[in-house]
Amino acid sequence: MKTFLRPLVLAALLTGCAAQHPDSRVELTLAALNDLHGYLEASAFEERKAGGVDALAATLQAWRTDDPDMLLVGAGDMIGASPAMSAMFADEPTIAALNLLGMRATSVGNHEFDAGRVELLRQAKGGCTSPRAEKACQFQPSWDGAKFSYLAANVIDTRTGETLLPAYRIEEVKGVKVAFIGTVLKDAPELIAAASITGLQFIDEAQAVNRLLPELRAQGATVFVVLIHQGGTSKAKYDQQYCDDLGGDIADVVKRLDPSIRLVVSGHSHTGYLCRVDGKLVTQAEKFGHMLSRISLVVDRKTGKVVDASARNIVVEPGKYASVPEVDALVASVRARSSAVLNRPVAKIAVPSISRTLMPDADESPLGQVVADALLAASGKWGAQIAFTNTGGIRTSLDAGAGNVVSVAQTQAVLPFGNELVVMDMTGGQIATLLEQQWDGNEPDKRGLLQVSEGFTYTWDTGKPKGQRIVRDSIRLHGLPIEAGASYRVAVFNFLAEGNDGFVTFRQGSNRAATGVRDVDALRNYLVRMEQDKKLAGAQDAVPRIIRIK
Structure with a gap:
């Protein structure tokens, strides 16, 4: 499956997202998603329906008209605890949809481990040898895996001493090297069946991130973004800019991150917020694909450092933008294949x-x-x-x-x-x-x-x-x-x-x-x-x- 990137001639520009900057500065844009949980279709949000991977695809396609270099990233729980139409096929349709959406990287979430480490690695890397043979490769005769990176800087395989999955992914965007570092909450073992994570150690999130910075700098990265499946709460509305009352476990993690990290994309608590903590922008886009965080990072070309970070949480409205045929076809196929049983x-x-x-x-x-x-x-x-x-x-x-x-x-x-x-x-x-x-x-x-x-x-x-x-x-x-x-x-x-x-x-x-x-x-x-x-x-x-x- 190919990733859609073709632009549409749409008046889809959002105020502030295409701002002009002096020649010494460049704007990088991200779209962030968390806790999709296999929701291929739109679901209830407030007094309406929102989300669905077809609407996500249409929204991202329109936004890429503004900036074709926009990157889609995630903060975990893309799969697991999913509706039946995805779960019955081992969540392969959801990963296939994320491939089409152009997802580049996501942290692993606790629910990615629901079916165990062997199954997670199969879902990520491909293949049909699975502890869930009745579900794996039933939607398609073969499975090629995720085209994006699952990241887990703080999940250690105790047999090898190495991370189970890659700790980070570096992307070069507009001449700037951006390092995305992914972690899951260190208390994930309390939320996962012990048999699913035998031989794995979950270490402190902030320590796992901070210790990578010298290695990332040696590879030329100057911008560091943390994708973390850990969350908090705020009394502010999901689209309010910006809260200063972020509470919960995520706040402590953010405070201990290196000051050079200016953006933290969070998840897990299924809450929409845009907050500032110790000079860092912390975002979360609720759940189930109901919204996307649209993020702007202004980078000084001379120093490579982020000089400004801003974001908006935008509800994903079905039918608002022109559709993406490949994604529509995928959803229709899953719906047709699953309907007789479901x-x-x-x-x-x-x-x-x-x-x-x-x-x-x-x-x-x-x-x-x-x-x-x-x-x-x-x-x-x-x-x-x-x-x-x-x-x-x-x-x-x-x-x-x-x-x-x-x-x-x-x-x-x-x-x-x-x-x-x-x-x-x-x-x-x-x-x-x-x-x-x-x-x-x-x-x-x-x-x-x-x-x-x-x-x-x-x-x-x-x-x-x-x-x-x-x-x-x-x-x-x-x-x-x-x-x-x-x-x-x-x-x-x-x-x-x-x-x-x-x-x-x-x-x-x-x-x-x-x-x-x-x-x-x-x-x-x-x-x-x-x-x-x-x-x-x-x-x-x-x-x-x-x-x-x-």
Whole structure:
């Protein structure tokens, strides 16, 4: 596939992006994307639809009329946790689309590791030998890989001591050598199944970047851009120039970067912002291709240094610009190939949508309860009594189609990871410790409390310190107190069973049974059974199982 670069005669110039500068200066322009997550089609943004790789392609083609040398770069999670039409083909269609868009480089994100290092390397470099043989090379008979660079300066293969993927890519633009350095958040192992990253070490992001600068300067690079899959938050609107309140983990990383780095393109937190931190411009373009960051770097030709950095976050509007036939054809092909499978009906639910949004003044969502109940039902033959699921594993609300009938695609969108259910023994004491861990590390406003299955209840006190928030005698199973020394069968995703997301007590579970049941199959089977029993999912208002004392 060839990268489109042909210009269109369009009045697509944006104020300030084609500014004239003295002869001693040159303007470099970038378009930045993060957290696409395989969203080939437009999706909901505010009160409208935005994104879609066809609209991204059209927008970039129009912008390149202004500057044919514009580079497209990314900040990770281009794939993984993807809608079914991309996921069912091992995300190869999304990478193919990025090839057509002219992506040059992106940092690796935590979700690029969802299917393991072997699969990531295959997706990046090409080939059909895959741990997911049922998905790999099913869209096309062969796979040539990404035409862009996946970068990971802080992901070390412990066997070789080298980075798993290239640490950087140098591009010469308008006579200036620009080094793009990519990293993923150092805490990525907390978000990835341990089996997927065996033998890998994730080191500090800022240290990984700073130590490369002498090597990059020796190769003639004078402009340094960090592409980092790490993020933060700001109270400023996504297109406000410029916030000074950037918070979260990214702020600390940026403050420790070498002063010669003037631009940081970030991701991970799915937030749109344009901020300044210690003289550095920090951008993020929300998620799912809803927007692009259009960035300008003014460089002094004599010194090679950046003298000004500015950016705008621009919503990608479907239909605004003339289309790119190659990309339109790719999307149409994926849609046609996947529709027969994805449109197949699964079951009827009671409402048009079962929401993943937390209930008012509660720590649970209606869908969180449904998914936990589905895991419990699927694990019954292994003796499961309690099921837990993490909120991050539930990616979107369960939306139904006509007649409130849910399709294969709609269930896949809810649980896209392909986690398998694990059943284990845990003591009542271990369960109590586990519940306290909900406030260790990341606060629950970031990761949410565990969603629990029917019959399991407890109370927690917001006024108590960490480690003492659970009211111990409130932990009950079908109304009976959980006994500290008694054993209970617990069902969870394999991701949690490995102690990820900070829930390390799951590692202490004994008598483990690997059920082989996938998360989405458990959900589908549960919805079907509920319909057969004439108790449609969502028929009753969700009642909190977790009681919060304020």
